[in-house]
Amino acid sequence: MAFLKKIFSGKTGTDPEESNVSAEAASMTPAEPAVKPGMFQRLKSRLTRTSSTIVDRIENLVPGRTEIDDEMLDEIEEILFAADLGVKTTTEVMDRVRTNLGRRLKVPADLRPFLRDELLSMISVTGSGDDTEVRQPPEVILIIGVNGSGKTTTTGKLAYNYIKQGKKVVLAAADTFRAAAIEQLQMWAERSKAHLIKHQHGADPSAVAYDATKSALSREADILIIDTAGRLHTKSNLMDELGKIARVVSRDIHGAPHETWLVLDGTSGQNALNQARQFLQTVNITGFILTKLDSTSKGGAIISIIRELKVPVKYIGIGEDLEDLQPFDAERFIDAIFGENDQPSQESKYV
Numbered sequence: 428m429a430f431l432k433k434i435f436s437g438k439t440g441t442d443p444e445e446s447n448v449s450a451e452a453a454s455m456t457p458a459e460p461a462v463k464p465g466m467f468q469r470l471k472s473r474l475t476r477t478s479s480t481i482v483d484r485i486e487n488l489v490p491g492r493t494e495i496d497d498e499m500l501d502e503i504e505e506i507l508f509a510a511d512l513g514v515k516t517t518t519e520v521m522d523r524v525r526t527n528l529g530r531r532l533k534v535p536a537d538l539r540p541f542l543r544d545e546l547l548s549m550i551s552v553t554g555s556g557d558d559t560e561v562r563q564p565p566e567v568i569l570i571i572g573v574n575g576s577g578k579t580t581t582t583g584k585l586a587y588n589y590i591k592q593g594k595k596v597v598l599a600a601a602d603t604f605r606a607a608a609i610e611q612l613q614m615w616a617e618r619s620k621a622h623l624i625k626h627q628h629g630a631d632p633s634a635v636a637y638d639a640t641k642s643a644l645s646r647e648a649d650i651l652i653i654d655t656a657g658r659l660h661t662k663s664n665l666m667d668e669l670g671k672i673a674r675v676v677s678r679d680i681h682g683a684p685h686e687t688w689l690v691l692d693g694t695s696g697q698n699a700l701n702q703a704r705q706f707l708q709t710v711n712i713t714g715f716i717l718t719k720l721d722s723t724s725k726g727g728a729i730i731s732i733i734r735e736l737k738v739p740v741k742y743i744g745i746g747e748d749l750e751d752l753q754p755f756d757a758e759r760f761i762d763a764i765f766g767e768n769d770q771p772s773q774e775s776k777y778v
């Protein structure tokens with residue numbers, strides 16, 4: 428507990444919710460493989476910053492030390508905190524570590540496999556990944572989040588993912604607020620070969636949603652994805668706008684929007700958790716998408732998000748290319764961070 432205690436007493440000068448302990452790790456550049464890797468290798472290579480922050484630092488504790496003493500416990504706590512697991516989840520992991528001292532944890536070398544298993548068990552509790560219920564098409568997915576979290580990019584990548592699965596996709600450019608958002612989505616639609624419905628900049632987003640609904644029905648699309656303007660949960664007019672979009676689509680498509688996915692910027696670490704918590708108070712969110720995990724050492728935040736909010740993480744963004752959105756799979760995620768297997772045990776959707 429000493430590390431967290433120091434933080435709370437202000438000795439490190441660090442705000443626990445906005446930790447920047449990992450700044451040195453954040454400056455590392457992930458290795459770009461020379462050949463296009465399989466999906467798992469791609470995931471692994473993109474999570475190197477988080478992996479360095481947790482696994483490399485744990486490994487560095489081991490040489491020349493024969494026991495897990497109090498000093499080492501403090502160091503472990505600091506490592507977890509630097510990866511942005513947050514106070515609550517870090518404390519919970521540390522409790523598990525202490526409980527297992529002398530049992531599963533006899534020597535420092537036991538730490539890495541122990542932490543791998545414990546972190547995995549903490550995020551395996553909720554159903555996650557691409558487990559969307561099968562419904563009568565078109566399925567309507569509303570994409571929401573704060574400015575710059577990656578909504579438009581994610582919408583484009585999602586379209587690509589679904590089209591690759593043989594689905595017919597319509598995109599609605601309902602972010603009519605940001606000048607470049609429509610053009611940006613148009614570019615993604617062209618790249619992914621999705622059909623785009625757009626109006627002029629400044630148009631009523633629910634009018635775009637209305638036209639997109641009609642288009643999805645007449646084209647017999649499987650999926651309609653609606654990209655919305657960045658908003659804070661505190662901006663009531665923007666929240667009303669979301670409600671209006673939802674009412675418009677539900678008039679013609681029963682139960683729509685079937686999914687409302689909150690896009691969270693993974694580089695904001697624990698702030699993403701706080702943001703998600705606040706959105707959950709006003710919107711019925713059915714899943715999270717965590718973006719930019721390739722450019723952060725704070726990937727541990729995903730563990731506390733799943734642990735504390737009990738809403739599934741549907742996808743993770745690991746880069747800016749079409750293929751850089753992967754269904755979230757707890758085991759693959761932990762394997763990629765801990766580098767346990769060069770090839771994961773079940774190869775279904777990741778290789």
Ligand SMILES: Nc1nc2c(ncn2[C@@H]2O[C@H](COP(=O)(O)OP(=O)(O)OP(=O)(O)O)[C@@H](O)[C@H]2O)c(=O)[nH]1
Binds near residue numbers: 576746747
């Ligand atoms: N490295 C990386 N960058 C990403 C990822 N996802 C999105 N980005 C980048 O993040 C920036 C913001 O993405 P947008 O998709 O424009 O974000 P937005 O939420 O639509 O933004 P607003 O419309 O302003 O609210 C862009 O430069 C994207 O290329 C990711 O997974 N990895």
